Amino acid sequence: MKNILTMTGFCLTIPLLTSCSNHSAVNYATNVVVRELGGPIADVYSTVQTAQSIQKDVIAFEALVRILTTEARVNWGDEKSASNKEYVKYTNNYRTRVFVNFEQGKVHVETLDQQDLKHAIIVTLLTPYNPDEVDLFSDKAVPLGEEPMLYGQVLDQQGKPIRWEWRASQFADYLIDNHLITRSSAKGTIYAIDLDLVGDHLIKRQYQYASIVRQMSQRYQIKESLIYAIMRTESSFNPYAVSHANAYGLMQIIPSTAGRDVFKLVKRKSGQPSRNYLFNPSNNIDAGTAYLHILETRYLKQVRDPLVRHYAIISAYNGGAGNVLKTFHSNRTRAMEILNQMEPEEAYWALTRKHPRQESRNYLKKVTKAQKDFYKGDV
Incomplete structure (x- = not known):
């Protein structure tokens, strides 16, 4: 199994040495980077540091998860671990x-x-x-x-x-x-x-984040009720939420996808957020709301009807913008044309009945229902 690391213009192929110690794996990664780039170590030092950091984090985390599941099985006969809720x-x-x-x-x-x-x-x-x-x-x-x-x-x-x-x-x-x-x-x-x-435990948790939600809503022009609804659906306001898809925090951000997009397109910096970064409520709500902003202003900006675009954004938050368009046609241009000919109730029906992923079909139902619970008439 190989992991392709793209950084500073170079594409490096580094095997994930899951059977080796962290130290030997990082040293191996360093040697690969130097061999690929050539030249003395001083010339590629920053790139090597990046490769080491990513490789070490991946291997160390994989090892922790393996140890936890093994110990759980040995002591308890199951492999129960933390989840999003x-x-x-x-x-x-x-x-x-x-x-x-x-x-x-x-x-x-x-x-x-x-x-x-x-x-x-x-x-x-x-x-x-x-x-x-x-x-x-x-x-x-x-x-x-x-x-x-x-x-x-x-x-x-x-x-x-x-x-x-x-x-x-x-x-x-x-x-x-x-x-x-x-x-x-x-x-x-x-x-x-x-x-x-x-x-009323749910209510007590959700409004712990009221000031952060208000700030991010104003920053990215996303409705507060939508931010709350996504948090409730994703994590039930569990501050330590984690999923098997490696999504973290209140709004369940995957570092390598939505997290990387937010860093690149909004924060204007390279890389992706760490787990601890995303477990911070302010960072997490910032990243989740920024990703909604990206969906609205970049990936789905061509959807003309505001309510149709609203439904598409919710669906895309869970299953990606590409799958939203696949709901309507395999050709993205044609899919957008079809979507722009639909009334909101038609688009909602299609996204909750015809979307390629069952999870995303249900997700749109859950979030739209939850959103109405926060601010009546906001949708």
Whole structure:
């Protein structure tokens, strides 16, 4: 398997050495770059640095994911990991794990180590939103101290929000005394607790980002209701959202596609955003809204009817502008002509019935419905 890296005008073919150590793979990548470009290292130093950085990041991340899935399978008999609407974190040598389902409003903490259950509950209640410190792809411990990610979304037995460790500790004792769940597994007894987020947890999360959404809406001339609707559909406002397609954050940006487009066409810089960059709410909402702006002003700007273009943009955010046009004809020019002859309800029908991807058909339905929930009459 090969990865083609295009940078500073050169096209370099560098094998992904998934069986080698990061150090040897990076050294190999360096040698390939020098051999391809020729000349002394000083002449190609910046290009080599870029190749090293990309190669090292890819290999290291692949290794982390492989380790996590292997450890999950060994300890738990499955390969559960974080997704776009569910926060999943392993700790304690992968013998303890936490699930926060932001769509369903459910929290589940389970461990194979009974002595770790109380600590795991406390950490879950006090986990901060800090992508630089909370590593979803390892069993690294979670540092506490900042305002918790779930603050106001979980209430204790007295109906109080949980900010400090003393209250989290008391609530953990209450949960263990009154709601402990045990079950047998091939690896031993599993000790667990379940709890619900507050009824309006979705609303509490979504308006944490109100000032950022307003700023990006004005910057890129995209309706606030559309930004909110896409965030709800993509992640249920899960700040740690990640998908198997390598999309990250609230608006589920794929670094190598939408992320790269935003960097190139809007930010006027090379490369693509990192995972940590996209886990930052401000950066993520900026990138997602900027990509909507690109779709509207570049890829789908020839769609004349504003509402038809609106439907096309939503569909393209999920499945790409190319697939929007394929819905109508294999020839892009002819597809645009057909699209421009349609009434909005005809275009909507086609995109929700004839689009090449079933996911994109459903996506347009979900986002248009969600958008109406935010600002009545905005669409």
